[in-house]
Amino acid sequence: MDHRDTLIESIAREATSWRRELHQNPQTMYEETYAAGFVAARLTEWGIPHETGIGGTGVVATIEGQPTDGAPTIAFRADMDALDLTEETGLPWASKNPGKMHGCGHDGHTATVLALGRYLQQTKRFHGKVRLVFQPAEEGGRGAYRMVDEGLLSRFPFDEIYGFHNWPYLPKGEFSICSGFMLAASDSFELTLSGKGGHAAMPHVCTDVIVAGSHLVSAWQSLVSRSTDPQQAAVLSVTNFVAGTGAHNVLPRGASLSGTVRTYSPQLRDMMERRMAEMAHATASMFGMEASFTYHRITDPVWNHQDNVAYASQVVEKLFGSQRLKPFVPVMGGEDFGHFLEKRPGCFIALGQAEPDPASPHSQGVHTTRYDFNDEIIPMAVAYFAELAETRLAAR
Numbered sequence: 001m002d003h004r005d006t007l008i009e010s011i012a013r014e015a016t017s018w019r020r021e022l023h024q025n026p027q028t029m030y031e032e033t034y035a036a037g038f039v040a041a042r043l044t045e046w047g048i049p050h051e052t053g054i055g056g057t058g059v060v061a062t063i064e065g066q067p068t069d070g071a072p073t074i075a076f077r078a079d080m081d082a083l084d085l086t087e088e089t090g091l092p093w094a095s096k097n098p099g100k101m102h103g104c105g106h107d108g109h110t111a112t113v114l115a116l117g118r119y120l121q122q123t124k125r126f127h128g129k130v131r132l133v134f135q136p137a138e139e140g141g142r143g144a145y146r147m148v149d150e151g152l153l154s155r156f157p158f159d160e161i162y163g164f165h166n167w168p169y170l171p172k173g174e175f176s177i178c179s180g181f182m183l184a185a186s187d188s189f190e191l192t193l194s195g196k197g198g199h200a201a202m203p204h205v206c207t208d209v210i211v212a213g214s215h216l217v218s219a220w221q222s223l224v225s226r227s228t229d230p231q232q233a234a235v236l237s238v239t240n241f242v243a244g245t246g247a248h249n250v251l252p253r254g255a256s257l258s259g260t261v262r263t264y265s266p267q268l269r270d271m272m273e274r275r276m277a278e279m280a281h282a283t284a285s286m287f288g289m290e291a292s293f294t295y296h297r298i299t300d301p302v303w304n305h306q307d308n309v310a311y312a313s314q315v316v317e318k319l320f321g322s323q324r325l326k327p328f329v330p331v332m333g334g335e336d337f338g339h340f341l342e343k344r345p346g347c348f349i350a351l352g353q354a355e356p357d358p359a360s361p362h363s364q365g366v367h368t369t370r371y372d373f374n375d376e377i378i379p380m381a382v383a384y385f386a387e388l389a390e391t392r393l394a395a396r
Contacts, residue, residue, distance in 0.1 A: 007122070008386065011115045012379035018042070019111035019375055020093035026082030026100040026107070029141030030056040035080040035110060039134050042114055046121050050132075051155075055147035059134040060156045063120050065393060071128030074392055075158040075344075076385050077337060078113035079106045079138035088369040089361050104366045105166040105353075108373030110134060112164075112381045119386055126393035131158045133340075140186075140298055144336040153343060160308060161346035162388055163337045164381055166373055168363055170352025173380060175316045176328040177349045179309045183302035184233070184262040185269055186334025187295060191216070191280050195289035197253030209255040210243050212287040216280060217241070217257070223275055228268060235262040235332045236272065262332040264301050273297075302338035304347040312347050315387045320380070349384075353377050 018038070025034040036057045043050045043061050050061035057080070065071070085101040087094050095101045102108075117132050133152070137143030170176055195207035217238050228234045236259070243255035261276075263269040273295045284291035316325045328350055337348050353374035354363040361372035 004123070004386070005383070008115075008119055008379050008382050011118050012382055015111045015115040015378050015382075016375040018114060019107050019373060019378070022107035022110055023093050023102045023373070024096045026095050026097055026102045028084060028100060029081050029137035029139060029143065032057045032080045032136050036134065036136070039080070039110065039114060043117065046118055048117055048121050054152060055136055055143055055150050057136040058143065058147050060152065061117060061132040061134075062156065063117060063124075063130045063132070065120075065124050065126035065128055065130065068127035071393060072159040073129040073131060073157060074389060075131035075133050075161040076113050076116060076389075077133040077135055077161060077163040077340065078109040079135045079143070080110050081106055081137055081139050081141070081143070083139055083367060085367070085369050089372050091361065091372060101369065102373070103368060103371050104139065105371075105373040106138065108166055108375070108378065109164070112378050113385070115378060115382045116385045116389075119382060120389060126390050128393045129158075130389055130393070131156050133161070138336055142298060142336055144339040148339060148343060158344060160392065161340045161344050162308070162312070162348075162385065163340075163346075164349045164351050164384070165335070166353045166366075166377060167350035168352075168354050168365060168371065170326070170350065170354060172353050172355060172362070172374060172377060173320070174324055174326055174352035175320070175349055175384070176326040176352070177304065177309055177312055177347065178328040178330065179304050179306045181264045181301050181330050182304050182328060182348055183330065183335045183338065184235075184264055184332040185297070185301045186299045187261040187269070187273070187297050189259060189261065189276060189293070189295045191257040192292040193255045193257075193284060193289055194292075195253055195287070197251050200249045200251050203251060206251045207288045208251055209253070209289060210251070212283055212289060213241060213243065213255045213257055215287075216283045219279055219283065220276060223272060227271065227275065232265055232268055233263070233330075233332065234268055234272060235260070236276075262334065264330070269297075299334045299336040300338045300342060302335050302348050303341055305341065305345040308345050308347040311392065312349055312388065315384055315391065319383055319387055351377050351381055351384075
């Protein structure tokens with residue numbers, strides 16, 4: 001083990017305690033004051049210049065390497081927000097905030113990029129600059145978009161950006177990446193149906209919003225099965241259908257439906273939005289009621305740049321061997337890191353964290369109440385980022 005490996009292992013052991021403290025104090029979108037304060041305190045302690053309040057609760061740090069005229073700047077991103085979940089892991093470092101939980105591993109991402117910052121500040125084995133971007137509100141709050149809107153790229157310019165996500169669907173220590181689409185665009189929708197309620201024994205004098213809504217749930221699925229090219233991908237899921245008073249003999253006068261749409265193709269995304277609205281209003285008209293439909297574009301797809309994927313792949317193979325690098329099969333999950341990749345080249349990579357025991361909290365899916373980030377992957381992620389920094393910013 002060389003000096004760099006020894007140093008990273010030492011820092012990573014300390015980062016485990018940071019991660020667990022962050023895990024105990026989760027906050028959701030734009031409320032991440034604990035994480036932002038924790039990050040700022042560590043950066044201050046290590047003498048790393050940084051600014052807070054970027055995109056609400058975001059933090060951006062800059063580490064200066066060896067001086068070189070015209071040297072590029074690269075960025076590494078960590079997300080800080082938690083989820084509205086009630087943790088059921090029973091771990092000693094479980095959430096202390098009722099109904100809030102780091103159920104996606106953003107605590108681990110933050111601890112990893114903090115550890116990277118400490119390593120780079122101590123060693124400075126690179127030329128140019130490194131930016132550390134600690135982002136709020138990844139979970140549906142468009143934190144990446146807000147940071148860009150508030151001047152991230154003009155105030156803290158960089159030439160490339162890299163990120164990672166823990167992946168409990170791969171064995172611990174396996175990396176996975178692909179060029180092009182990796183994660184889908186993530187959208188949401190809401191529909192309100194307004195009809196005429198009444199006695200359930202006299203439906204002929206009512207307009208039944210439950211029947212109309214049920215018809216629409218089925219009809220919308222035809223957009224995926226009948227209107228989408230089978231060689232493209234789309235998901236339309238109705239995740240909430242709220243109607244009724246609780247009485248067995250009352251037809252309600254209103255119902256609300258909501259859910260998510262996932263696509264890769266911009267043209268398919270446009271079609272889904274347009275046709276869902278048309279079908280909602282046509283169905284309401286057919287059943288003699290009114291409809292109000294809204295569609296929200298939350299995040300764009302994650303599109304990995306080919307050259308940067310090649311660099312990242314070379315780093316993984318150099319550090320861990322080609323057997324630890326697997327092709328990533330694109331999934332329909334969403335990630336607003338894609339907005340950074342629309343502005344600058346870079347790539348996103350998955351790092352497996354699953355243990356052989358399927359009951360391990362490290363083997364549970366993200367966004368579940370029994371999930372926990374695997375601290376043993378922190379030194380792997382730090383080594384990967386550090387090698388990227390030192391090779392991409394080598395003397396030219």
